[in-house]
């Protein structure tokens with residue numbers, strides 16, 4: 485748990501257009517406005533959150549204070565510090581050395597201007613150089629062409645189409661070996677132990693465990709798809 489907390493608390497990745505950083509309490513208001521937005525929820529194949537802001541704050545506080553071993557939530561800022569969205573890697577599976585990736589640029593002013601591609605590139609670099617994860621995959625709705633194009637530009641390849649819960653998705657993936665071959669200048673670091681931590685350590689904090697399960701219980705509709 486300590487390794488995971490250390491890793492996620494210290495997260496700061498500067499790209500060409502964006503900064504990826506750890507979640508903080510001040511993110512709550514923007515996050516909530518994006519979570520209750522029906523269009524954004526629809527693009528994520530979920531339903532909008534129905535919690536009040538006060539209720540949402542409770543889960544947000546738990547998320548910030550008790551990071552999960554199995555998912556890493558990350559805020560997206562512009563280079564000048566404007567919070568425009570979030571991404572996460574989750575369903576971290578130590579046995580398969582893989583995880584799922586999700587992204588939401590909530591601020592529509594920043595769609596279609598290269599920010600998403602920059603985020604995905606930074607996130608893949610972080611995952612493949614700082615964790616033991618070897619495969620990252622994602623599901624995106626079959627008609628979300630902007631997302632598919634952005635993911636492909638950042639290195640994801642289409643695997644197949646997947647039908648689930650009445651939705652049609654495109655499953656995309658990227659393997660570390662292919663990413664490394666395309667980025668020979670990048671070298672692994674040892675700073676982050678995400679997968680090692682998830683492999684070897686059950687949550688040491690009861691509160692952390694409860695926070696995670698409470699959030700899942702109450703936000704099922706807003707949670708990402710389970711892994712393939």
Ligand SMILES: CC(C)(COP(=O)(O)OP(=O)(O)OC[C@H]1O[C@@H](n2cnc3c(N)ncnc32)[C@H](O)[C@@H]1OP(=O)(O)O)[C@@H](O)C(=O)NCCC(=O)NCCS
Nearest residue numbers: 527588589595596597598599600601624629630631633634
């Ligand atoms: C999906 C998302 C992360 C993509 O980030 P982005 O910053 O908007 O995308 P980018 O500008 O980096 O790249 C989009 C690409 O799609 C193209 N594009 C933009 N709008 C498009 C559209 N309506 N149809 C097809 N292609 C489109 C752009 O031209 C660009 O391709 P190019 O670089 O070859 O020109 C972002 O739009 C977002 O978060 N949207 C809302 C939530 C969402 O859809 N999340 C994904 C759930 S899986």
